[in-house]
Structures are given as C-alpha cells and as structure tokens.
Amino acid sequence: MKLVLASESPRRLALLAQAGIVPDAVLPAAIDERVAKGELPRAHAMRLAAQKARRVESEWNGAPALVLAADTVVAAGRRILPKAEDEAQVRECLSLLAGRRHQVMTAVALITPDGKLRTRIALTRVSMLRLTPRQIARYADSREGVGKAGGYAIQGLAETFVKEISGSWSNVVGLPLALTVAMLAGAGYES
Numbered sequence: 001m002k003l004v005l006a007s008e009s010p011r012r013l014a015l016l017a018q019a020g021i022v023p024d025a026v027l028p029a030a031i032d033e034r035v036a037k038g039e040l041p042r043a044h045a046m047r048l049a050a051q052k053a054r055r056v057e058s059e060w061n062g063a064p065a066l067v068l069a070a071d072t073v074v075a076a077g078r079r080i081l082p083k084a085e086d087e088a089q090v091r092e093c094l095s096l097l098a099g100r101r102h103q104v105m106t107a108v109a110l111i112t113p114d115g116k117l118r119t120r121i122a123l124t125r126v127s128m129l130r131l132t133p134r135q136i137a138r139y140a141d142s143r144e145g146v147g148k149a150g151g152y153a154i155q156g157l158a159e160t161f162v163k164e165i166s167g168s169w170s171n172v173v174g175l176p177l178a179l180t181v182a183m184l185a186g187a188g189y190e191s
Helices: 010-018 041-059 087-097 133-142 157-161 169-173 177-186
Strands: 002-005 065-076 101-111 117-128 162-166
Touching (some): 101 177, 117 169, 133 157
C-alpha cells in the first residue's frame, strides 16, 4: 500500500524515517491555518490535520494510497500560540512560555484508500525554565524558532530551556511516532 505524506515539514519526514517509514510521495497541503473565532487548541489541531489530509487526497492522482497529515499546536491554557513568523514573535512566545507549563498537541489524520478519515491526538506537557531577556534574545537571534509552533524547536537549542516533559518528545517535534505508527499499522500499512 502506498503512503502519501501531506506535509512540507522536514521534521515529520525525518521522524517517519526514524521509524523506518519512507512515504511514496510528499505533497504539501496549502490550507488556511488561521484560528477560527472561539476555536480551542484541540479542535484547531484536529480541524487542520483533517483539512490537510483531505486537500492532498483530492489532489493525489496516483494509485490508491493512505494519506497522512498532522498539525501541531502549542497552547498556553486556551490560547493558541502562533507559528512564529519572525524573531519578534519568537521573543513574544518565549516570554510567555518562560517559567510556565504549556501543552503541545499534534493531531494526526489518516485517510484510507476507501476515503475513511481516522484522527487521533497526542498531548505533551512541557515545563520551561525561567529565561532571562538575554537568553530569549539570543535564541530569537538564532532564527531557530522562526516557522515553529510556539516559537521554539525542542530538537535544537531550545531543549536547554525545557525543565520537564510529560508525554511524547516526538510529538513536540511535530509527529507523535508511537501513535502514528499504530495508526498506520491499524490501516494495514507495512513499512
């Protein structure tokens, strides 16, 4: 059975490779990722993952395939933090997260060749150390957090800011591996 990854994230591709999974195709899903009015973090992640999967399913012209998509959200309470667009947003996000606990949710959507949509969500709690303005500025200047949900990449320099993590580390990177591998196996995919 073929596998199509509906993502342009090199991190998701690398995580799948770590699990011995190489998609047959990688197609980015261009969708509007803005938060709907009143939308909570969990619902937002689930909606976007499903939309990404459906978009790529509709564009896929190859043999019958599984379509895998995911969306990662960093939330401080009910507030959804942005994918930082620049260093200023990285500073804002880290200033908010420093010395606090937050949640990282990744919704995984899988469409089977018969068009059925399966979704699951992983939740990881992350506690960050208190950070000095200098630490925040230095991290923002590295540009590592630009384009990342919540303005940081746990697999890089920001790992030194993490005091404690409860849940899946790969979820914080962008794809909960155990959950994803189980979903693929449940749909009959063999790597």
